[in-house]
Amino acid sequence: MLLPKLFQAPGLVLSLIAIPYALASTSSSSSSSSSSSSSKYNLIATYNSTNFFSEFTFFSEPDPTNGFVEYVDASTANREGLAGYSQGGVYLGVDYHNVTTTGRKSVRVTSKSTFTTGLFVADIAHMPSGATHAESCGLWPAYWMFGPDWPRGGEIDILEGVNSQSSNSITLHTASGCSMSNSGSPAGTKLVSPNCQGTSGCGQETDSTDNYGVGFNSGGGGYYVMEWTETDISVWFFPRARSSAVRQLISSSSSSSSGGSEGSSDFGSGSGSGSTGDEFDTSTLGQPLATFVGGSGCSISKHFSEHNIVFDTTFCGDWAGQVWKDDKKCTALARTCEDWVGQNPDKFVGAYWLINEIRVYQKGGRKTRKREVEFRA
Numbered sequence: 001m002l003l004p005k006l007f008q009a010p011g012l013v014l015s016l017i018a019i020p021y022a023l024a025s026t027s028s029s030s031s032s033s034s035s036s037s038s039s040k041y042n043l044i045a046t047y048n049s050t051n052f053f054s055e056f057t058f059f060s061e062p063d064p065t066n067g068f069v070e071y072v073d074a075s076t077a078n079r080e081g082l083a084g085y086s087q088g089g090v091y092l093g094v095d096y097h098n099v100t101t102t103g104r105k106s107v108r109v110t111s112k113s114t115f116t117t118g119l120f121v122a123d124i125a126h127m128p129s130g131a132t133h134a135e136s137c138g139l140w141p142a143y144w145m146f147g148p149d150w151p152r153g154g155e156i157d158i159l160e161g162v163n164s165q166s167s168n169s170i171t172l173h174t175a176s177g178c179s180m181s182n183s184g185s186p187a188g189t190k191l192v193s194p195n196c197q198g199t200s201g202c203g204q205e206t207d208s209t210d211n212y213g214v215g216f217n218s219g220g221g222g223y224y225v226m227e228w229t230e231t232d233i234s235v236w237f238f239p240r241a242r243s244s245a246v247r248q249l250i251s252s253s254s255s256s257s258s259g260g261s262e263g264s265s266d267f268g269s270g271s272g273s274g275s276t277g278d279e280f281d282t283s284t285l286g287q288p289l290a291t292f293v294g295g296s297g298c299s300i301s302k303h304f305s306e307h308n309i310v311f312d313t314t315f316c317g318d319w320a321g322q323v324w325k326d327d328k329k330c331t332a333l334a335r336t337c338e339d340w341v342g343q344n345p346d347k348f349v350g351a352y353w354l355i356n357e358i359r360v361y362q363k364g365g366r367k368t369r370k371r372e373v374e375f376r377a
């Protein structure tokens with residue numbers, strides 16, 4: 001395995017979060033923004049082991065998706081080793097020691113800052129999975145973003161799946177009146193439904209096994225890049241072994257005027273037009289893993305706004321639990337999803353996120369603000 005220490009002795013390598021946390025500020029809305037059709041972006045925020053737990057908050061309410069989970073708060077996560085730093089990255093895990101009949105302990109974190117359009121580059125070393133596809137049954141991990149008054153502000157699910165699924169499902173959710181095409185997606189990526197409304201949303205199923213779960217982890221993860229413009233929303237995946245081009249774009253675009261979302265000064269001094277040599281140019285990324293095109297069917301600026309970034313790991317519930325009975329790999333393990341998840345803690349040792357870094361870029365100006373969120377409808 002690529003992360004032997006973490007698997008053998010997580011307690012020894014996981015350093016705990018320093019708490020208490022700074023309280024969230026509710027401030028710093030800004031906007032200097034020129035909208036530009038260029039594909040060049042400037043860095044506006046970086047989240048990594050130096051600042052992650054002061055820039056994300058713990059959600060500890062009942063799971064809005066009815067999962068068999070107990071989302072814990074920061075101090076519980078800290079005390080019980082469910083969140084912290086490991087191997088230079090941010091560790092977000094679950095309880096893998098105890099049997100439970102009420103829900104497995106886990107964490108869900110939400111960014112304090114919100115974003116409207118932009119480029120989101122996530123370097124993820126590990127995502128929640130079991131040792132095999134079958135032993136991933138019960139899991140429902142997600143890296144996603146959503147706006148206020150769900151589904152009115154929209155939702156973008158960048159990396160998500162359930163049970164023994166072997167490839168990523170990329171899905172958007174909106175209020176009524178948004179229908180997307182996926183022209184520009186590769187042939188192996190299938191649009192399940194064009195209508196993005198509500199809980200089903202418009203999803204694209206991808207077909208590569210390196211972009212999710214067991215396959216993702218065996219390659220040491222990689223880079224998920226999501227670009228959200230006023231005309232389309234696209235997602236690329238670069239497995240670590242094939243990530244040199246994206247790593248080069250990242251390192252050549254590492255200067256930022258604010259170095260994090262707590263900075264109060266607006267980025268806006270540079271206009272989007274000049275080439276300063278420190279921009280991230282998406283035109284060199286190649287074909288995305290999935291593209292959603294608004295076209296005449298969906299006004300992206302009307303349906304998507306002010307998104308917080310979220311990472312979570314839940315179990316069973318409205319998706320993994322609902323489709324359990326249709327998954328033969330899962331029903332071979334236990335009659336119900338809750339039985340499997342509750343009675344087999346040791347199968348969830350690998351159910352953790354290890355996030356090296358998330359970088360947020362925007363064109364020419366900063367369009368970020370703070371929004372504290374408690375619920376996902």
Ligand SMILES: *[C@@H]1O[C@H](CO)[C@@H](O)[C@H](O)[C@H]1NC(C)=O
Pocket residue numbers: 046047048049050088259357
């Ligand atoms: C985290 O991001 C900051 C700000 O860009 C950077 O200075 C620092 O080197 C990064 N740290 C790690 C461990 O990557």
Ligand SMILES: *[C@@H]1O[C@H](CO)[C@@H](O)[C@H](O)[C@H]1NC(C)=O
Pocket residue numbers: 080095096097098105
């Ligand atoms: C597991 O159970 C033990 C014994 O009851 C308890 O001390 C510990 O905190 C539990 N761990 C988690 C993560 O809930």
